[in-house]
Amino acid sequence: MKKFKLRREEPRHLEYQIEYENLLNKAQLDAVMHQNGPALVVAGAGTGKTRTLVYRVARLIESGVNPSSILLLTFTRRAAREMLERASAVLDERCRKVRGGTFHFYCSQLLHEYAPKIGYPSNFTIIDTADSLEVIQLLRTELKLHQKSKRFPRKSTVKAIISASINKQLSIHEVVDQNYDQFMHHIDNIELLARAYVKYKADNFVMDFDDLLVNTLHLLSDKEVLEKVRAKNKYVMVDEYQDTNALQAELVRMFTSEKQNIMAVGDDAQSIYRFRGADHKNIMRFPDIFSGTKIIKLEENYRSTGNILHLANLVLAGAREKYDKTLFTSREKGELPALVKTEDGREQSRFVSQMILNLREQNIELKDMAVLFRNSRDSFDLEIELNKKKIPFIKYGGQKFAEAAHIKDVLAHVRVLVNPTDAIAWNRVLNLIEGIGPKTSSELIQWLKSSSNPYEFSDSGMVNGAYKNGLLSLSQLLIDLKTNDFTPSEAIEHINTYYKPRCEKKYDDHPKRLKDLEAFAAIATGYRSYDQMLEELALDPIEATAVDTLAGKEDENPVILSTIHSAKGLEWEHVFIIQCLDGVIPSGFSLSNEEDLDEELRLLYVAITRAKDMLYVSYPVIQHGGFGDVFTKPSRFLDDINESNLEPWLLVDEDDESSETPLLN
DNA sequence: TACGGGAATATTTTT
DNA sequence: TATTCCCGTA
Numbered sequence A: 001m002k003k004f005k006l007r008r009e010e011p012r013h014l015e016y017q018i019e020y021e022n023l024l025n026k027a028q029l030d031a032v033m034h035q036n037g038p039a040l041v042v043a044g045a046g047t048g049k050t051r052t053l054v055y056r057v058a059r060l061i062e063s064g065v066n067p068s069s070i071l072l073l074t075f076t077r078r079a080a081r082e083m084l085e086r087a088s089a090v091l092d093e094r095c096r097k098v099r100g101g102t103f104h105f106y107c108s109q110l111l112h113e114y115a116p117k118i119g120y121p122s123n124f125t126i127i128d129t130a131d132s133l134e135v136i137q138l139l140r141t142e143l144k145l146h147q148k149s150k151r152f153p154r155k156s157t158v159k160a161i162i163s164a165s166i167n168k169q170l171s172i173h174e175v176v177d178q179n180y181d182q183f184m185h186h187i188d189n190i191e192l193l194a195r196a197y198v199k200y201k202a203d204n205f206v207m208d209f210d211d212l213l214v215n216t217l218h219l220l221s222d223k224e225v226l227e228k229v230r231a232k233n234k235y236v237m238v239d240e241y242q243d244t245n246a247l248q249a250e251l252v253r254m255f256t257s258e259k260q261n262i263m264a265v266g267d268d269a270q271s272i273y274r275f276r277g278a279d280h281k282n283i284m285r286f287p288d289i290f291s292g293t294k295i296i297k298l299e300e301n302y303r304s305t306g307n308i309l310h311l312a313n314l315v316l317a318g319a320r321e322k323y324d325k326t327l328f329t330s331r332e333k334g335e336l337p338a339l340v341k342t343e344d345g346r347e348q349s350r351f352v353s354q355m356i357l358n359l360r361e362q363n364i365e366l367k368d369m370a371v372l373f374r375n376s377r378d379s380f381d382l383e384i385e386l387n388k389k390k391i392p393f394i395k396y397g398g399q400k401f402a403e404a405a406h407i408k409d410v411l412a413h414v415r416v417l418v419n420p421t422d423a424i425a426w427n428r429v430l431n432l433i434e435g436i437g438p439k440t441s442s443e444l445i446q447w448l449k450s451s452s453n454p455y456e457f458s459d460s461g462m463v464n465g466a467y468k469n470g471l472l473s474l475s476q477l478l479i480d481l482k483t484n485d486f487t488p489s490e491a492i493e494h495i496n497t498y499y500k501p502r503c504e505k506k507y508d509d510h511p512k513r514l515k516d517l518e519a520f521a522a523i524a525t526g527y528r529s530y531d532q533m534l535e536e537l538a539l540d541p542i543e544a545t546a547v548d549t550l551a552g553k554e555d556e557n558p559v560i561l562s563t564i565h566s567a568k569g570l571e572w573e574h575v576f577i578i579q580c581l582d583g584v585i586p587s588g589f590s591l592s593n594e595e596d597l598d599e600e601l602r603l604l605y606v607a608i609t610r611a612k613d614m615l616y617v618s619y620p621v622i623q624h625g626g627f628g629d630v631f632t633k634p635s636r637f638l639d640d641i642n643e644s645n646l647e648p649w650l651l652v653d654e655d656d657e658s659s660e661t662p663l664l665n
Numbered sequence B: 001t002a003c004g005g006g007a008a009t010a011t012t013t014t015t
Numbered sequence C: 001t002a003t004t005c006c007c008g009t010a
Helices: A026-033 A049-062 A077-090 A093-097 A103-118 A129-142 A155-167 A172-179 A181-204 A209-219 A223-232 A246-255 A282-289 A306-317 A345-361 A376-388 A405-418 A423-431 A438-449 A465-483 A488-506 A510-526 A530-539 A544-550 A594-608
Strands: A039-043 A070-073 A099-101 A235-238 A262-266 A294-298 A338-344 A369-373 A393-396 A559-563 A572-577 A611-625 A628-631 A647-649
Touching: A026 A049, A026 A294, A039 A049, A039 A282, A049 A070, A049 A077, A049 A093, A049 A235, A049 A262, A070 A077, A070 A103, A077 A093, A077 A099, A099 A103, A103 A209, A103 A223, A103 A246, A103 A530, A129 A155, A129 A181, A129 A423, A155 A172, A155 A181, A155 A209, A172 A181, A209 A246, A223 A246, A235 A246, A246 A282, A262 A282, A306 A594, A306 A611, A338 A345, A345 A369, A345 A376, A345 A572, A345 A611, A369 A376, A376 A393, A376 A559, A393 A544, A405 A423, A405 A465, A405 A488, A405 A510, A405 A530, A423 A438, A465 A488, A488 A510, A488 A530, A510 A544, A572 A594
Parallel strands: A039 A262, A039 A294, A070 A099, A070 A235, A235 A262, A338 A611, A338 A647, A369 A559, A369 A572, A393 A559, A572 A611
Antiparallel strands: A611 A628
């Protein structure tokens, strides 16, 4: 009889330099130690989701996994950077070699690498929403669709329809039928325009954000490419899985090798991207896609005080759809969250800004405070007040720096250098010249396409008329930029000089815009090449209000203003939620649909759970509008919350010294 | 054909 | 309230 010798595998953790057992709770440790096969980490707000991912990255690398064979997909590039920085801090520099970023960023990398496989040159340009609106406008005019008797949808609506059809994987017909019923009689022309849009992008070698995903999926239908990509992705991790849509879920499946070493992390209660085709039920379907999925739940909250977490749980309980989780914390109860009713928007702004100053006097740093709101415009009034009181702030969500018309004008010149087939950029560049309009510009672009030297306009035989001099100086600029080896920053300065008189003519508020352009040249020193600059600006856009900070002009860490969507995954000691009104949150557009209403409720839940120590919820009683003043009603999600969970505060005029007011402590 | 002015209109959240 | 669209004029 043969003798068996039992050999027990050494417990792995003995080999690790990081003491995971002491740093993580049981569930977190489970996730961090998970090695092979699919896993789903359902992580409630503030339960250490990021921490878990960071330590798993470190742990995999410690156990000998090559960092560059790990793919970490996150919702923003900022999140990816932060995670890899933290991982490097707990382990070592190897963690920086982990490949990571947003779906869009990773897809764009793959596409640049394999572009010829799908008939694109590798220097294809990524166009942003504004660019794609311009294309739609152009095509609509070309197809003469606006001359029909009944009103044709505006370009932004057309774009929204096309994008929805891709992200929700429905036909144009289905999208219009379901969400844009009023345009159903235009359906043929909308479909015609959508097809023309697809063709235009292919002809001009540009891709919009949706194309990055669609074309990657297309690319991966090539078996050879698929195998190469999968071979590189030994371990895949996806953050914020609740906000992936069907298309992204499919991509995740494609990225993952047969070994199925995939870990998804998310929280269905925090799904807030339904409008982009995300389905919070997607996360619960994960085990169906990857059989044998190990499910790990993180339910202990380390972020918020007991009172804040209790309020969050109460709000979430009001959802039509029930979530089988109640977060708990061992933190102290803390202060009761405040409900602040103000007279109007102005008073709300004064309350918030005054409170920020008070907190700063108590040695709380501005960067540890945030003001959150439903819509980007909800903070306009507050921004004015903060500027008046000279409180520095950065606003996340809303307009991006590179989306401003004057920045796009300057960037368009760089774009035509990088990709001379980029007709959208050419159109922008040419239209800046006095005397050139849509017609002349399109004729010139026609000539460019067959020209071997597209920057030398004198070859075109079209340099005459009112725009002669303008065209010649453009040639001069572009040839200068092409022949000299300028850094991106130097190039921006050259373009600025050329652009200045045109900017002054085009915009009444040119002093502000010219200042922006100077700041832009300063920021551009951070880019290595034209390509990299364009790519970064498109996929990781700079917040418009961050310009002074980035250009090194601010000396104090700014307070954060953010839409709730952009606040995802972040946390602050003191959080203000402003404009907490019915019709704002929930948005007036969601009122007729239960599913939409639930999503708005989750949005408020996300906002509340951003707070660590103190939460202030405020709303104005009167809104001043164009048609007179309107009386408002606080958010319906607060209806069933009583005063022992959300304490009403009384505001008393600052000048009235005799009265008691929380503002004066 | 370019461009400015006045009327119409729809109005969120992001990569 | 700001943007988009349309039309008249140069």
